[in-house]
Structure formats: C-alpha cells, structure tokens
Amino acid sequence: MTAAPHVARTTGDGRREANAATVLRTVLDHGPVARRTIAELSGLSPAAVSRQCTDLVRLGLVRELPELVESSGVGRPQIPVDLHTGAAEGPVAGGVHIGVPGSTFGLLDLRGRLLARGALPHDGIAPGDLSHRILGALRTFLADANPGRRLLGVGAALGGWVDPGLGTAVRHDALGWHQRPLAAELARGLGGLEVRIDNHARAIAQSEILFGRPAARRSLVHLFVGNVVDAALGIAGVVHQGPGSGAGDVAHLPVPDSTAVCPCGRSGCLEATASNTAVGLTAVRRGIVPDPDAFLVVDAAAAGDRRADRLLRERARAVGRATALLLDVLNPDLVVVTEHSSLLNPDYLEEIRGAAIDLSHVCRDPERIVSPHAGMAVLPVAAGTILLNPLFKSPLAAFGG
Ligand SMILES: [Zn+2]
Known part of the structure; x- marks a missing residue:
C-alpha cells in the first residue's frame, strides 16, 4: 500500500482536484463528449473544463477523439474527449478477489470493463501457503494478460472484516487471517505496485456506484x-x-x-x-x-x-x-x-x-x-474498482498531477 504522494495542500489545489474529479466523472458518464457539453453538464466554466481536460489528457486518463468531429460549418469544431480506453491502449487496473474456494483475477480498463480474467482454485493449498500461492498466480496473470499497457495498481477484495485505510485483513475466520497486513504483503510481492484492499461487499457496492445504474x-x-x-x-x-x-x-x-x-x-x-x-x-x-x-x-x-x-x-x-x-x-x-x-x-x-x-x-x-451490473464478472470487476475508485475521486493526487 502506498499513500497518495501529493495531498492537496491549499484551497486552490483542493478546488483544482475537485474540478478534475468532476470532469473525469462527467466523461465517464457521457463520453465521448465535447468540452462545451462537459461545462453544461457539470456547471463548471468552459475555461476550467478546458484546463482540467488538458491535465487529464497529460496524465493519460482522458484522450481526444479528433476522428469524431462533425463539421457543422458553424463556429469552431469541438474535439470530443473520452476516457483513455481502447483495444490495446489506455491504463489498466488489476483486481483479485480472494474467496474461500478460490481466487479470481481480472484486468480492467478505466470504464471498469473486464479485459481478461484468470482463476486459482484453492483446493489442496495448505493455509500457510495460500497468500504466497495467490501472489504467484496473480503475478503470472498480470504478466500474461497485460502486455505493455500501463498498470495503475491492483485492488484486492475479500470477505470478512477488512480495514482499507490500514490495508489490513482484520478478521477472516474461514481463511484463518487475523490482523494480516495484506495490502503491504501484496505490494511487496508485486514489486512496489500500488495495492488497495477492501471488503468484497463494499467493493461491489462501490463498483455499482461508479459503473452501474x-x-x-x-x-x-x-x-x-x-x-x-x-x-x-x-x-x-x-x-x-x-x-x-x-x-x-x-x-x-x-x-x-x-x-x-x-x-x-x-x-x-x-x-x-x-x-x-x-x-x-x-x-x-x-x-x-x-x-x-x-x-x-x-x-x-x-x-x-x-x-x-x-x-x-x-x-x-x-x-x-x-x-x-x-x-x-x-x-x-x-x-x-x-x-x-x-x-x-x-x-x-x-x-x-x-x-x-x-x-x-x-x-x-x-x-x-x-x-x-457486471453479471458473472462481478468479483474481478469489484476488486479492480477498489483501485480505480480513489482515482476517480482524486485523479491529480492519485497521479501526482
Ligand atoms: Zn448466528
């Protein structure tokens, strides 16, 4: 687990962060969308939207789509923007749901869509070996599923009592995990990648809020x-x-x-x-x-x-x-x-x-x-959302912008 590197220090930074989050959420809900429309939908000034779009494009979260410009012949053409997703480009988030019978792995784009999934049945794995085996399978999955896209980090979801702030599995009786610093263990095993954890019921609720109805x-x-x-x-x-x-x-x-x-x-x-x-x-x-x-x-x-x-x-x-x-x-x-x-x-x-x-x-x-909303992909999508949600809340802090 890594703390957000750049915490907003002043009111000005706080406003800039809030505006960036508003623009990013509007693009999530309505993209591809013109900057002018983002201003209308969000209530931000066109200048503020333009500034935030520039920041978000620079951070690789949003991209411009000049191929979608319609030439109406009136005024300046508006180049629509959308989240940076695509068949082979845009950043991705990893997710792992750690269940009792098995673990499920997923790779998500910024819209929370599942690009790849994998699984590790827990049959025959000794309880003491479990986290080690999950980590190994997760590392292999991420290497195979993600050739070359920017990996933002990994979210891990599990049942029982989880403290996301501390990154600790407080109590999971079925796995025998108590006060386990799971986020730090996974981050270390993944070479310092950002890892966030949460209870799976909360993670699914979060993914419904962000990507669902x-x-x-x-x-x-x-x-x-x-x-x-x-x-x-x-x-x-x-x-x-x-x-x-x-x-x-x-x-x-x-x-x-x-x-x-x-x-x-x-x-x-x-x-x-x-x-x-x-x-x-x-x-x-x-x-x-x-x-x-x-x-x-x-x-x-x-x-x-x-x-x-x-x-x-x-x-x-x-x-x-x-x-x-x-x-x-x-x-x-x-x-x-x-x-x-x-x-x-x-x-x-x-x-x-x-x-x-x-x-x-x-x-x-x-x-x-x-x-x-994600149907059978619910578990890996929710796990990846644990990583994506803070990004939609504070995109500049999450990306050092
Ligand atoms: Zn009871």
Missing part, C-alpha cells in the same frame, strides 16, 4: 451471499465504512421462518440459512450432490434436477426475506444482491424479488432489487 449513486444496499454473507451501504455515492470499517456484518440477521442452527448459538441467522456452505450441506443431506458444494447444486439445477432447483428457490426466498428487512430498515433506492444462482438464471432473482415484496412494508417495486 444511476439509482445506485443515490442510495443502495448490497447483499453478498457466498460462503460468507455480508452487506454494504452506499449513500449519495459514498460507501459507508463505520468505526474500524467493521460495518456490514449481516451474517446473524434473523431470517423470518428459518430454523437453521448457527454457530453463534441462535437459530435462523442469515449466514447459517443461506450461505453457499449451508446450501451445500443441505444438498448432501438431501442426496442431491455427493459433496457439499453449492456450485454443484447450481449445475444440477441447470441440468434439470428439480430437487436442486427447489433448494435454490428455498435459498432465494430466504435471501428475499432478509432483503425485505434491509429494505424496511434503510429504504435504499436499490438493493443489489450478489448470489451465484441468480447471476446465472434470472428465475432465482425473481424468487428473491417475490419473497422481498411479499414481506416488505415499504417496497412495492420488484425492480428495486437487482443483480450486479
């Missing part, structure tokens, strides 16, 4: 249902961290009608009811699959196994009931649900929506409950 910028709750179950809250474009960045632990949220026994001693907790681990164990008990693996259950349902389908619908309804609680407590514009079966098959998203609308006292609109 417009409503996500007003307010959203993101619910992550994997081997761990956690959540994140975003309001007015900012993902809530909370003291010690511990916010978002919904593992023990009570699910109405659930009797699943939880390690915490109670029953009916969300994680004990709906996690991949819980679904895998139930599937073995019911004789649906030989091993306790939720992905096998999803495969079986896709192949037409009706018992597998029924189990996934039960899980979807439990997730929907938890979603109803979150809707009633927080009333967000959007609830984004990351859950594997509903990413693959929209029928399960409909099941989640149905249960949520049945139980919610405030939400009548099922369209407020959605899957992540």
Whole structure:
C-alpha cells in the first residue's frame, strides 16, 4: 500500500482536484463528449473544463477523439474527449478477489470493463501457503494478460472484516487471517505496485456506484451471499465504512421462518440459512450432490434436477426475506444482491424479488432489487474498482498531477 504522494495542500489545489474529479466523472458518464457539453453538464466554466481536460489528457486518463468531429460549418469544431480506453491502449487496473474456494483475477480498463480474467482454485493449498500461492498466480496473470499497457495498481477484495485505510485483513475466520497486513504483503510481492484492499461487499457496492445504474449513486444496499454473507451501504455515492470499517456484518440477521442452527448459538441467522456452505450441506443431506458444494447444486439445477432447483428457490426466498428487512430498515433506492444462482438464471432473482415484496412494508417495486451490473464478472470487476475508485475521486493526487 502506498499513500497518495501529493495531498492537496491549499484551497486552490483542493478546488483544482475537485474540478478534475468532476470532469473525469462527467466523461465517464457521457463520453465521448465535447468540452462545451462537459461545462453544461457539470456547471463548471468552459475555461476550467478546458484546463482540467488538458491535465487529464497529460496524465493519460482522458484522450481526444479528433476522428469524431462533425463539421457543422458553424463556429469552431469541438474535439470530443473520452476516457483513455481502447483495444490495446489506455491504463489498466488489476483486481483479485480472494474467496474461500478460490481466487479470481481480472484486468480492467478505466470504464471498469473486464479485459481478461484468470482463476486459482484453492483446493489442496495448505493455509500457510495460500497468500504466497495467490501472489504467484496473480503475478503470472498480470504478466500474461497485460502486455505493455500501463498498470495503475491492483485492488484486492475479500470477505470478512477488512480495514482499507490500514490495508489490513482484520478478521477472516474461514481463511484463518487475523490482523494480516495484506495490502503491504501484496505490494511487496508485486514489486512496489500500488495495492488497495477492501471488503468484497463494499467493493461491489462501490463498483455499482461508479459503473452501474444511476439509482445506485443515490442510495443502495448490497447483499453478498457466498460462503460468507455480508452487506454494504452506499449513500449519495459514498460507501459507508463505520468505526474500524467493521460495518456490514449481516451474517446473524434473523431470517423470518428459518430454523437453521448457527454457530453463534441462535437459530435462523442469515449466514447459517443461506450461505453457499449451508446450501451445500443441505444438498448432501438431501442426496442431491455427493459433496457439499453449492456450485454443484447450481449445475444440477441447470441440468434439470428439480430437487436442486427447489433448494435454490428455498435459498432465494430466504435471501428475499432478509432483503425485505434491509429494505424496511434503510429504504435504499436499490438493493443489489450478489448470489451465484441468480447471476446465472434470472428465475432465482425473481424468487428473491417475490419473497422481498411479499414481506416488505415499504417496497412495492420488484425492480428495486437487482443483480450486479457486471453479471458473472462481478468479483474481478469489484476488486479492480477498489483501485480505480480513489482515482476517480482524486485523479491529480492519485497521479501526482
Ligand atoms: Zn448466528
């Protein structure tokens, strides 16, 4: 982890940074776009927009597109600008999602689009070797996937309690990581590259705000249902961290009608009811699959196994009931649900929506409950967003401009 090298020192620098961020966000939302239009959309003066565009072009974040100029014959032609992306040019960000069964790697452009992906299954890797093996596979992936483009750094997302400010995995019980200085370890292993880490539920929420639906910028709750179950809250474009960045632990949220026994001693907790681990164990008990693996259950349902389908619908309804609680407590514009079966098959998203609308006292609109915009690429895209988000917030500081 490296600190931002140039912190704005004066009001003037602060304004310049804020203006640069505004221009960059406007180009993200509307590019390719003429400078004059950026001024209209952002409320900045044409002179300020022009100055910021010059800076952003110099930093390699924005490029001019003279080939798109239309000659109307009136006034001076306006050369549109866009984010610096393209088939073989523009800077890129790396991402790694560290899950329990495996790690996923991705390479993103400035629009958060996945250019390449890779994976490392964790089967057979001793817990003590895990971070070392992830680092080796990540290094290989970045070398193979990125021949020659400018690599801005790497974002790493994982479950559990993560402190992004300190770059520490505070507590991840399933991986056995406690107070682990993960960002510094990865940065060192990647030759001093900038590395930022965050909880994966917050990272996905951030990627919805930056690259997803417009409503996500007003307010959203993101619910992550994997081997761990956690959540994140975003309001007015900012993902809530909370003291010690511990916010978002919904593992023990009570699910109405659930009797699943939880390690915490109670029953009916969300994680004990709906996690991949819980679904895998139930599937073995019911004789649906030989091993306790939720992905096998999803495969079986896709192949037409009706018992597998029924189990996934039960899980979807439990997730929907938890979603109803979150809707009633927080009333967000959007609830984004990351859950594997509903990413693959929209029928399960409909099941989640149905249960949520049945139980919610405030939400009548099922369209407020959605899957992540990146679909099956959600994990690597979210991981890369951890690196890209500070860049969109403070482009000059992030680039030493
Ligand atoms: Zn519990």
